[in-house]
Amino acid sequence: MGQGLSNETTASLSHEELNKALAGKFAEECFTPIELYSLKDVFAGLAGQVGHLKPDTVAQFLELPEILDVSTVLFQIMSYIGAFPFLQDAPAILGLEQMVIVITILTGRYRKVLLGGSSDRLKLLFGGLAILDRHLSESKLARHPSSSTRQRRGGTTPGTGPISGSTVDEPKEDSNPGADFDEDGLVFSALEALGCLKPYGHMAPSITPDSMIPAGSMRKLVLLLLLIAPLGPQESLEAYSTRLSEDDLENLGYTADCVLETFLGSGEVPAVGLGRFRAVILTSMPYIFDGFTALFEHFLFSKNLEFHRHLGDPPTTANLAQQPVQPLFESTASIMNFGILSQLSFFITGTSLFRRLRLLYSGDEDGFSMGSFESRVFNWRAPTLLLVSGTRLSAETGRSQNGPASTFLSSIPAQRLPPGNKNESEREERLTYGVYLSQPWKHTYRECFGNEETVMFQLQPVHDVFHASTINKDYASFTKSSPSSLPGGVSFGCPPPQPIHAYRRSNIMPLGPVSLMVEDSFEYGVFTHNYTSQGGAFQASATRQFDFQDRFEVSSIEVWGLGDEEEAKRQTERWAWEAREAEARRRVNLGTGDIEADRALLEMAGLVGANRSGGSVA
Incomplete structure (x- = not known):
């Protein structure tokens, strides 16, 4: 040769x-x-x-x-x-x-x-x-x-x-x-x-x-x-x-x-x-x-070539299979597992995933609330992965006039599209969607955040990837509910929140042509794929060229940080600083000798406690 x-x-x-x-x-x-x-x-x-x-x-x-x-x-x-x-x-x-x-x-x-x-x-x-x-x-x-x-x-x-x-x-x-x-x-x-x-x-x-x-x-x-x-x-x-x-x-x-x-x-x-x-x-x-x-x-790589072995030493018989393998991710989770991680590496480079994941937020452990989500995720300055899993809502759910599911369905556009997967077995009711973000999370006011590297995807029961558009930039938003705006939540591919005017009291949340939205209580979500309309912040599926929508009840939601040990160390330091600040606020007093009375006065002024967003990491 x-x-x-x-x-x-x-x-x-x-x-x-x-x-x-x-x-x-x-x-x-x-x-x-x-x-x-x-x-x-x-x-x-x-x-x-x-x-x-x-x-x-x-x-x-x-x-x-x-x-x-x-x-x-x-x-x-x-x-x-x-x-x-x-x-x-x-x-x-x-x-x-x-x-x-x-x-x-x-x-x-x-x-x-x-x-x-x-x-x-x-x-x-x-x-x-x-x-x-x-x-x-x-x-x-x-x-x-x-x-x-x-x-x-x-x-x-x-x-x-x-x-x-x-x-x-x-x-x-x-x-x-x-x-x-x-x-x-x-x-x-x-x-x-x-x-x-x-x-x-x-x-x-x-x-x-x-x-x-x-x-x-x-x-x-x-x-x-x-x-x-x-x-x-x-x-x-x-x-x-x-x-x-x-x-x-x-x-x-x-x-x-x-x-x-x-x-x-x-x-x-x-x-x-x-x-x-x-x-x-x-x-x-x-x-x-x-x-x-x-x-x-x-x-x-021939096992007969051992360059570390000195001349005259017998060849070693160490079996590589006996050497421990470093864990691919450190935390136990409800959604993430070995199969899901390997599936993610099919469209996100493995060098960014394997042994670089840190669990930042888990609804099962930290609570299903936007406050907990914010306190655990917003300080991470490297890319993140959001995973949300749930059970598809049946067609009969929307016909009921009572219950939180009906309230949620009444808050999204009335147009109903067929589900994205046509198989009807019980196991295939399980849905898992996710988003990769290369930019840090932040509150959304007039403009969404994210960039062209943002990727939205579905993992179960069908694998699909929706790449970001270069024209429409409504990639991601994080909005808390308020009397002056539409209901809040976490959304991707949806228009940014708009103020509610006196002449327009509609509580219908606008959904993008290709979008994922989880409402602010983290109880329900909806994925929309309006292939007919084209356009939007995310491109339509290349393999499912039809309209569909999956409305689901959230069972788990997780956010994973992608970074090295240095980024994980910085994140730990930020959490420790926040804990110290929160403790300091709890111990603050005005010199009267009555800490509880002093704290009550400061809470009335909106400087600590429930009226101040940075007062607690809980």
Whole structure:
């Protein structure tokens, strides 16, 4: 590997010889000498006398948990990419040269050599997951014509055994297949790098309009991607397998179902086409495959190379899996868990999330009030994540004339849109929305706060992301109720509060076209997606192109700070200062000797106590 070819010789070379030539180019320009030496050493140990890798060998080396049943899916992807750039020859036998290509592409190192972007790599990943036999798919579907929710989600209840799914799903043609099924730019960049674009420039594409990813295969891969999302360089995946207990696996499986629901959409066929595969990833999961980098770089670290060991010392037998893994977040919470955190890393870079989260406010612990929210969140000067979870209000709720739910529903516009998720199972009544803010929180008077980095999202029961607009800047507001303005609350994508004039006594809270609002008692919330109107502070969903609205009763609300130890230290110091100030106010006196009387006088003056917003951190 590492030797170049002249333009005169490429036309007479076979696909296998050109594949090896490309591997040599990758090895020379994308790997350090130590990494290449380690790869050869690791490969020799795994391949043995047969000279190539097998599925069980790869699964054992990468420490893939058996309960996920994902080794076959992953090996299928590797065998497809190993044939690059002649993908019509897939599946490839995974020799050393093929593994160089696989590692280079799955870790993103190919950008040093080829000009193709991440969207081109998506075609390779899609091709590795997709099936091509349309007739077999139709015959399978004919034997099982009904598509239940369980079949669409691709398997058994999470946590009850190996993750399984539909073996084959019916393919479906995209509305405009020609635009998506042309061979990707990475292939032509590779051929051009080898100097053989002319003789091989008109190859038949390896992906056809009949290519579809079965729902079961997609679910297994999503489960793996959720598990490896926080994986760091040289970290053992086995150390994270402790998060696959029965309860953890059930939560992880439900998170995978929410992600899978986005890929499947409203189609009746439990399979994913290339058009939707690309659209979902590019708009709402751009970092979903980042975990592959750390996973496949394990091939570049040989345990036989221990530079810290002195000459003559025996090799160590320390197992990386036995080393404790630093917690990904420090506090227990009602909403945040390992699956949710990994899901967030699909659209927020993992370097900003993992081991950088601090729980600032929890309604379950600090109380469901805007005062508690303000005292715990407003002093944090780094980015924050708000998560709110609740239960969807039924259609019958609004028909009742009494109760807080009816009062809330009467305070929002009367237009009623259908729910965002059309499945009616009891578990799918659970909703989780959230917002990422890069700016500190503050009170809203005439203008909202936030910037173009603000992101609004839904995590359950469907994964979706709503990016900020560059025109309308009504990103976020925090408004306490007052007699002179509309009812307060926390809102995103809604117009700022307006004074109530004598001639206009309407208590209807205006909602933005794409918006999230939680009223000031933190009891109820509403998410609106008016796709027809377009416009607003947040862009409409790229995958759910219809109008919907979710009205829900809040069960939990949390705010997490994203920052390093220094920011956490500053926050702790601010809280300590506020506690001292509050204590000082409680002890203040006018020198009469009667502290209680002095305090009562100061409260009447509005200097301490309930009439002064800074008088307590409670």
